Structure formats: C-alpha cells, structure tokens
Amino acid sequence: MSDSGSGRGRRDRTYAPDFLTELFRNPLDPGYEDAARSRVAGAPVWPARSVSAVVLVVVGFLLAVAYRQTVAEEPGRAQARAGLVQQIREREEESDRLSERADALRDEVGRLRVQALGGSEAARLRELEAGTGVGRVRGDGVVVRLADARDDQDAVTGAADGGAGPDRVIYSDLQRVANALWGAGAEAVSINGQRLTATSTIRSAGDAILVDFRPVTGPYEVSAIGPGEMRQRFEGSAASALMRQVASKTGLSFGVRVAKDLTLPAAAEPRLRWAGPPVDPSPSGSSESSGSRTSPSPSGGGR
Amino acid sequence: MIAVLALLAGVVLGLYLDPTVPAALQPYLPIAVVAALDAVFGGVRAKLDRIFDDKQFVVSFISNVLVAGLIVYLGDQLGVGGQLSTGVVVVLGVRIFGNVAAIRRHLFRA
Numbered sequence: 001m002s003d004s005g006s007g008r009g010r011r012d013r014t015y016a017p018d019f020l021t022e023l024f025r026n027p028l029d030p031g032y033e034d035a036a037r038s039r040v041a042g043a044p045v046w047p048a049r050s051v052s053a054v055v056l057v058v059v060g061f062l063l064a065v066a067y068r069q070t071v072a073e074e075p076g077r078a079q080a081r082a083g084l085v086q087q088i089r090e091r092e093e094e095s096d097r098l099s100e101r102a103d104a105l106r107d108e109v110g111r112l113r114v115q116a117l118g119g120s121e122a123a124r125l126r127e128l129e130a131g132t133g134v135g136r137v138r139g140d141g142v143v144v145r146l147a148d149a150r151d152d153q154d155a156v157t158g159a160a161d162g163g164a165g166p167d168r169v170i171y172s173d174l175q176r177v178a179n180a181l182w183g184a185g186a187e188a189v190s191i192n193g194q195r196l197t198a199t200s201t202i203r204s205a206g207d208a209i210l211v212d213f214r215p216v217t218g219p220y221e222v223s224a225i226g227p228g229e230m231r232q233r234f235e236g237s238a239a240s241a242l243m244r245q246v247a248s249k250t251g252l253s254f255g256v257r258v259a260k261d262l263t264l265p266a267a268a269e270p271r272l273r274w275a276g277p278p279v280d281p282s283p284s285g286s287s288e289s290s291g292s293r294t295s296p297s298p299s300g301g302g303r
Numbered sequence: 304m305i306a307v308l309a310l311l312a313g314v315v316l317g318l319y320l321d322p323t324v325p326a327a328l329q330p331y332l333p334i335a336v337v338a339a340l341d342a343v344f345g346g347v348r349a350k351l352d353r354i355f356d357d358k359q360f361v362v363s364f365i366s367n368v369l370v371a372g373l374i375v376y377l378g379d380q381l382g383v384g385g386q387l388s389t390g391v392v393v394v395l396g397v398r399i400f401g402n403v404a405a406i407r408r409h410l411f412r413a
Binding site for chain 2: 023024026027028029031032033034035036039049051052053054055056057058059060061062063064065066067068069
C-alpha cells in the first residue's frame with residue numbers, strides 16, 4: 001500500500017483539484033478503500049461473489065474477441081498490398097515476355113521477307129523502314145540533353161525568376177529540338193528511347209510530357225543519327241540558340257555532344273489506316289452511321 | 304483462483320465462439336479492452352491490498368467500459384476524432400501502470 005493511503009483515509013472521497021497528480025500518486029479506485037472501511041464498520045457485504053466471476057468471464061471474452069479482431073484485420077491489409085505487388089510483378093514479367101516475343105517475331109518477319117524478296121528489294125525496304133522509324137537503326141550522331149533546373153534555388157524565396165520563369169523543360173522545347181535536329185539532317189530521332197516517326201506527337205498533359213502518348217520524364221535525351229556535320233548545323237539553329245539562352249537565364253541544363261554508335265529502337269508498330277467499302281450489313285467500323293454502303297468509310301480513327 | 308479460472312473460461316469462450324463484431328462497435332473495442340484491463344488490474348491490486356470488494360469491482364468495470372465507450376462516441380460526434388479516446392487511453396494507461404507497479408511491489412517487495 002502506498003503512503004498516501006493512510007493520509008486520505010480520513011478525508012471524504014472528493015477529487016483533488018490537481019486530478020493528474022492524484023491520478024499518478026494513487027491510481028487505485030478510491031471506492032475500494034471506502035468499501036473496506038464500511039466493511040470494518042459492519043456494513044452489510046455485497047453478497048454476489050459470483051457476479052465478479054461473471055464480470056471476469058466477460059473480461060476474458062472481451063480480450064479474446066479483441067485479439068481475434070486484431071488478428072483478422074491484419075492480413076486484410078497485408079494481403080491487399082502483397083496482392084498488388086504480386087500483380088505488378090506478374091504483369092511486368094508478362095510484358096517482358098511479350099516484348100521479347102514481338103522482337104523475335106519481327107526478326108522472323110524480316111528474315112522471311114528477305115527470303116521472299118530479292119536482295120535489292122529487301123535492301124530498299126530496309127532503307128525505307130529505317131527512314132520511317134519502323135526499323136531499328138544504328139550509327140553515329142548527336143545526343144542533346146535537357147534537364148529540369150534544380151529547384152534548390154527557389155526553395156526559400158518561392159521563385160527565382162519572378163515566379164513565372166520556366167525552369168522546367170516543357171514540351172515545346174523538345175518539339176523545337178527535335179525539329180531542329182530533323183532540319184539539321186537527322187535520319188532518325190528518338191527521345192528517351194522513344195523513336196519519332198512522321199506521325200509522332202510531342203505534347204504535354206499537366207506536368208508530364210507525352211511522346212506518342214507515352215510519358216517521358218527528365219532528364220530528356222534527344223538522340224539523333226545523321227551526317228557528321230549535323231552537330232554544327234544544329235548548333236547554328238535558332239532552337240539551339242534559344243535553348244542556350246534559356247539555359248543561361250534559368251537553371252535548366254542543355255548540352256549537345258557527339259555520340260558514336262548510337263542504337264535507336266524501332267517505333268511502335270504504326271496503325272495502318274485504309275479505306276474500303278463495307279461488305280456486311282453491320283460493319284465493325286465505328287464511323288458507320290448513315291448506312292451509305294458504297295462510300296469509303298475511314299476506320300482506325302484519325303491520329 | 305476462481306477469478307483466474309473465470310478469466311480463462313472467458314478467453315476460451317471467446318476463442319471458441321469467435322463472434323463477429325459489428326462494424327459500428329469496432330472502434331470501441333480497443334478502448335473497452337483498455338478499460339477492462341484497468342478494472343482487472345485495479346481489482347488485483349485491491350486483492351493484494353486486502354481491500355478487494357466485489358461490488359466495487361463490478362461497478363468499476365461496467366462504468367469504466369461504458370464511460371470509455373461514451374467518450375469515444377462523443378469524440379466521434381464532436382468531430383475531434385481520436386483525440387478524446389487518446390485522453391481515455393492516457394488516463395487509463397496511467398492507472399494501469401500505477402496499479403501494476405503496486406502489484407509488483409507486493410509480489411517482489413521491490
């Protein structure tokens with residue numbers, strides 16, 4: 001028993017003004033002391049001993065239920081997470097497998113085509129494929145590197161260049177650089193490993209830059225394969241001058257270097273677009289609306 | 304002895320029956336457990352102090368659980384979230400800690 005017990009025995013059961021101190025000093029319910037005192041005084045003892053047992057059964061029950069509940073809740077959370085991770089892994093593996101298979105099939109198609117066509121025809125086809133971005137190409141060229149400005153200079157002041165300074169690479173920068181590279185004689189251009197074709201788009205969606213509807217993130221590397229004097233021509237272009245000025249004004253980084261033996265991947269298979277008269281009453285083309293059978297209906301959606 | 308047996312019987316009963324707690328009562332379960340633990344440790348300490356009283360034990364258990372649940376409910380309704388239940392846990396935790404310390408002094412004389 002603590003020392004405070006004897007001191008407060010005389011007092012009536014009133015809560016001390018400093019409740020917390022009292023709580024720390026004497027955590028036992030004061031009721032127990034009162035009951036003990038009244039028992040000594042000869043008051044009738046509460047008869048129901050079994051009620052305590054019932055309460056204890058309830059307490060045990062409560063503990064077990066709470067335990068069960070906690071155990072039952074835990075795997076739900078962990079399972080959901082593990083399941084998602086598992087799904088991501090599976091999908092990644094599947095995607096890797098499929099892209100490997102696509103590569104193998106593409107090689108096979110190329111081989112068969114070389115067999116079927118004559119040597120000169122195949123060479124011409126390869127040339128065209130390389131030019132249009134459908135085939136993988138390799139050669140010397142330049143790599144233009146653009147990166148967002150580090151945002152450590154405006155972490156305190158909020159903005160380094162009056163708030164509106166473009167210290168991020170924006171889609172038009174990439175557009176300008178890509179166009180300047182084409183203008184400088186590039187034969188093949190890719191952005192972060194994403195090959196550009198004649199129908200490629202470079203657009204922005206919110207903060208992200210989309211190349212052919214696939215997001216690319218900084219630092220951006222625009223690789224181009226072309227003739228040896230491409231670098232000088234690019235450096236002399238308006239786009240390069242503008243980017244250099246932007247880079248010197250903001251913290252943006254912009255660099256051009258000559259690269260040997262670049263390999264640019266093939267672009268995604270282009271969607272072929274064709275026109276033809278619908279043959280069956282309910283053609284699958286989505287543009288069929290007025291039932292004009294003979295007019296050619298474009299299918300495949302304009303890109 | 305009877306108390307320990309009753310407690311064990313309750314645990315076994317709970318594990319055996321495995322009841323499902325209604326979703327509306329789930330937030331009150333942890334608080335109820337803490338309140339029940341406070342009542343149990345208070346009872347054990349009173350027993351060791353030789354001032355245990357059945358009525359006090361039963362009433363303190365029921366009122367602890369009810370008041371704790373009520374405070375959590377009130378906190379939910381007032382929109383103070385879990386902060387009132389934090390208060391309940393702190394007060395009951397201090398009491399549990401103090402009572403366990405007293406039990407320890409009784410058992411080990413240290």
